[in-house]
Amino acid sequence: MIIGTAGHIDHGKTTLVRALTGVETDRLKEEKARGISIELGYAYAPLPNGDVMGIIDVPGHERFVHTMAAGAVGIDHALLVVAADDGVMPQTLEHLEILQLLGVKKGTVALTKVDRVLPERVQEVKLEIAAILSVSSLHDSPIFETAASQPGDAGVQALREYLQVQAQMMPARAQDGLFRLAVDRVFTLPGQGTVVTGTVFNGKVSVGDNLVHSGSGQAVRVRSIHAQNQAADIGVAGQRCALNLAGIAKEDIIRGDWIADARVLQASDRIDIRLHLLAKHRPCSSGRRCTSTSAPSAAPPTSHCCKTVPMSPAPKCPRSWCWTTPYSPSPVTD
Numbered sequence: 001m002i003i004g005t006a007g008h009i010d011h012g013k014t015t016l017v018r019a020l021t022g023v024e025t026d027r028l029k030e031e032k033a034r035g036i037s038i039e040l041g042y043a044y045a046p047l048p049n050g051d052v053m054g055i056i057d058v059p060g061h062e063r064f065v066h067t068m069a070a071g072a073v074g075i076d077h078a079l080l081v082v083a084a085d086d087g088v089m090p091q092t093l094e095h096l097e098i099l100q101l102l103g104v105k106k107g108t109v110a111l112t113k114v115d116r117v118l119p120e121r122v123q124e125v126k127l128e129i130a131a132i133l134s135v136s137s138l139h140d141s142p143i144f145e146t147a148a149s150q151p152g153d154a155g156v157q158a159l160r161e162y163l164q165v166q167a168q169m170m171p172a173r174a175q176d177g178l179f180r181l182a183v184d185r186v187f188t189l190p191g192q193g194t195v196v197t198g199t200v201f202n203g204k205v206s207v208g209d210n211l212v213h214s215g216s217g218q219a220v221r222v223r224s225i226h227a228q229n230q231a232a233d234i235g236v237a238g239q240r241c242a243l244n245l246a247g248i249a250k251e252d253i254i255r256g257d258w259i260a261d262a263r264v265l266q267a268s269d270r271i272d273i274r275l276h277l278l279a280k281h282r283p284c285s286s287g288r289r290c291t292s293t294s295a296p297s298a299a300p301p302t303s304h305c306c307k308t309v310p311m312s313p314a315p316k317c318p319r320s321w322c323w324t325t326p327y328s329p330s331p332v333t334d
């Protein structure tokens with residue numbers, strides 16, 4: 001099972017991952033200096049049944065939301081982190097929406113920093129969390145109270161055991177279908193060449209396979225594989241894999257590219273799109289339709305910008321964006 005963290009900046013995601021796995025996922029000098037996560041972090045923990053559970057730690061800063069989205073692609077289980085002192089904040093909501101857009105249906109909530117607040121505040125934030133989850137695909141998620149910076153915290157222990165059970169109960173993903181891996185990192189290993197890492201969406205890959213890079217159309221050959229952080233002969237759907245590739249330079253690949261079976265990467269002159277509106281939408285006086293992210297009762301209002309959708313035969317819209325942000329002094333609501 002691949003778990004992805006989510007949640008507002010400084011709410012304790014990286015601290016919690018460290019407490020759960022013993023792995024420090026903030027590796028960059030800049031991350032250590034600034035005390036915030038900037039890049040995706042990866043931690044792996046063995047399961048009692050011999051499998052490996054992977055955790056992707058995402059940054060919470062609003063400027064790195066695209067990095068969070070890249071990390072959340074392909075995860076099986078979300079670990080939504082909410083700090084008991086702050087409560088639900090803008091990126092709590094934004095990350096939750098991204099998880100829904102990506103179709104993540106399973107999750108767990110860690111209510112962190114409970115050592116910093118009184119019990120009444122814990123109950124208050126639990127209500128906020130229940131309210132935002134109730135209108136989301138993660139409405140069944142249990143909430144664990146944690147104080148991850150305290151050694152041997154009972155909440156972290158209970159959360160670890162719960163996640164382990166979830167991981168062991170998760171049915172294996174089907175391995176049929178054509179192989180494709182979504183790249184979230186690319187680097188060069190001295191003496192080995194280009195390595196990409198990412199989650200396998202479909203199918204399986206073996207050492208020696210010939211694949212194609214989506215961005216350039218270049219053919220690549222798989223020299224070696226690491227699956228769930230261990231050397232392997234094959235990588236299968238649902239695993240995080242690192243592929244050492246021959247035939248392509250690091251500079252040719254960027255996050256978001258695919259490494260896939262050539263039959264997946266067919267050009268087409270038409271696409272089907274299914275649009276998913278995040279919040280209820282309503283017609284407004286200008287003839288546009290704006291989405292209005294009205295927050296559930298116990299939750300604070302959301303801050304989110306939504307693109308306007310001109311509805312035919314609506315008059316031309318003077319603005320291309322509609323902001324409904326109750327955090328701003330004078331929100332535009334129509």
Ligand SMILES: Nc1nc2c(ncn2[C@@H]2O[C@H](COP(=O)(O)OP(=O)(O)OP(=O)(O)O)[C@@H](O)[C@H]2O)c(=O)[nH]1
Pocket residue numbers: 007008009010011012013014015016035036037038058059060061112113114115116146147148149150
């Ligand atoms: N008292 C207390 N402090 C905590 C707890 N969890 C995290 N912290 C502190 O909160 C600060 C932020 O923690 P991080 O784990 O870096 O937060 P983050 O969510 O990973 O932050 P970004 O990745 O930048 O979004 C650090 O100083 C932690 O030591 C906790 O349970 N209790």
Ligand SMILES: [Mg+2]
Pocket residue numbers: 013014015026036037057058059060
């Ligand atoms: Mg972090």
